[in-house]
Amino acid sequence: MPSISGKTIGRLCVYRRQLQRLRDEGKSNVYSHQLAALTGGSAAQVRRDLMAIGYRGTPYHGYRIDELSGSIASFLDDPDGQEVALVGLGNLGRAILAYFDGWRPHLTITAAFDVDPGKVDRVIHGCKCYAIAKLESITRRRKIAVGVICVPAREAQTVAEKLAGGGVKAIVNFAPRRLHLPDDIYVEDIDVTTALEKAAFFALEHKRQPDSKAK
Amino acid sequence: MPSISGKTIGRLCVYRRQLQRLRDEGKSNVYSHQLAALTGGSAAQVRRDLMAIGYRGTPYHGYRIDELSGSIASFLDDPDGQEVALVGLGNLGRAILAYFDGWRPHLTITAAFDVDPGKVDRVIHGCKCYAIAKLESITRRRKIAVGVICVPAREAQTVAEKLAGGGVKAIVNFAPRRLHLPDDIYVEDIDVTTALEKAAFFALEHKRQPDSKAK
DNA sequence: TCACATTTGTGATTTTTGTCACATAGTTAT
DNA sequence: ATAACTATGTGACAAAAATCACAAATGTGA
CATH class of the missing domain: 1.10.10.10 (Winged helix-like DNA-binding domain superfamily/Winged helix DNA-binding domain)
Structure with missing residues (x-):
């Protein structure tokens, strides 16, 4: 088709x-x-x-x-609405949570997960936080199909597998690691580091040859 | 070539x-x-x-x-090192600052800018903050060629123009707006919203046809 | 009514991007 | 030596993405 x-x-x-x-x-x-x-x-x-x-x-x-x-x-949209799970409540995770707080009602981050016991059971930027141990059971029970990974690179693969285990079908990955998952799971990488390095490279090109029109 | x-x-x-x-x-x-x-x-x-x-x-x-x-x-790298200016110290801007704190010495965020007087002249995540009014003069004086935009969408274009005015040649743009700039300036867009919506779409595809192998 | 201006929809074409496949060259073992 | 492997470098090829360009559709105005 x-x-x-x-x-x-x-x-x-x-x-x-x-x-x-x-x-x-x-x-x-x-x-x-x-x-x-x-x-x-x-x-x-x-x-x-x-x-x-x-x-x-x-x-x-x-x-x-x-x-x-x-x-x-x-x-594009699911008429029933879609819930999103976010894992990792470091600086970036909390910023993303704030960014999407009060977002379109049909696509909402409704569950957050972190290892830090100090964050568990609190509500951050309008989103309830749970222990990572509950990740699979909660996503499965609530049929959450979209996940966001904001954990450090080292833990990204493990978290990704837990998300997949909980039935998540698409992941937005902020960790600078290639995730190895069954290939029916969609992964959208957001690689901030690479983006900055790329920009730096093009700025440098400019310095190396002060004439040409780039892009 | x-x-x-x-x-x-x-x-x-x-x-x-x-x-x-x-x-x-x-x-x-x-x-x-x-x-x-x-x-x-x-x-x-x-x-x-x-x-x-x-x-x-x-x-x-x-x-x-x-x-x-x-x-x-x-x-890829400039042997002299490259400085980066970041504009907008909201949740996302501060998270990015923390993310790159103690990053490779040859590519460092060394100046941050915000309108909020409460942030000006403080040091956040190892980076000195200035008023936006000083953006052009500081980037020009320090020959900063790379900028990061973390301001709300409404202000993105104005800030981009100020960066360009200060001699910046490449921009990483987190605001969900297409920047209109001279085309010798490189723009790398990081569109978190679109990334999430895209992921949501592919998760939905999965629900619509529970069989096919996607990607 | 009829020429003219404007914009869509799409076949054809070009450009860009990625893959294949194999000649070439280094390595090991006999 | 030399036969059997393994991995690179690259020309040829295929696939994907973007652009061109023009017929068909719609409105405007004399």
Whole structure:
């Protein structure tokens, strides 16, 4: 089947966010080239992506913002809502928790886990904390299918296996380690270190050859 | 010239990290297929990437870890070291600061900026904080070429322009906004929201068709 | 009504990225 | 020696992603 690419999924998320913004500004429709400018792509790419989810605009009027928004939502979101489990309440874990506190109701971090007994049973940024020992049983019982790993690199693999054991099907991994898991489990790596080193490299290129246009 | 791809740069960073780990374990050489297993790529890809920086291994012995490490370092790193400026000391900004505290000496966050007068002139996680008003002058005076944006989305564009105005050439952007900058400035977006939504989507796919092998 | 301007949808094409497969070269064992 | 292995380096190839470019659709205005 014409399975949809991960890159397209990512862009659809970005389009949706911009659409909400446009709607807040009172706009009711939008052209592919406007969305492209807003998201840093090309107009043709926007059209291709929207084609993938089957929503069709109309020439001369572009896309209806509310309809398109709804179309993306019904493609991306679980109508029953989805819960997320976060593991690791260090600085980064707590920041992520704060970041998503009061987020969309259909995608919420509803359980956090840490080894530190001082954090267990407290509520941090609106989220109840549990001991890691309870990870598998809680995710399984509540059918949580999405996990976020914010533990130190050394413990990432162990935690990932516990999440998988608890029935989690997709993981956002902040630890700088490749996770080794059954390949029906989706892993989205967020590698902050690499991102910084990459940026540093391109800044350096600039210093090495002060002329060329990079990107 | 045979300009090197951004994806390759990213993988080189990852290889290097794994190499350091192997060296800490006392290993002295490594094969392309081992490095591949450790980083989640293919052996052929590892060889291609290493080819790109000109380091050559030897058949039957693979690559010398110390030499290869050094080779990557001399390709990626500025021998004079590089300073990084971080803007926005909310939860996320402070977490990033802590994350990189005591990081490699050649790439260090040495200046942080925030609007909150309560944070200005303090030292947070080993980093001195300044008022945003001083951003341009400080980055320019200290020739800082790398910036990290951790401010709320609304202020991201303004801050990005100030960084660019201060001579910064590469930016790691945590704000969920496309930055509009001269195109000789490199931007690496870290979009946590999109990452989570993407993961949620793939978890949902799993629920919709409980059979297929995804990724 | 008819020419014209604007924008979508998509086949065709290009560019980028990754994989294959094999010649080459180092190593071991007999 | 030389035969049998093992691993690299790389040209050839395949797959994926992005772009081009134009027909079809829609609206505008004389």
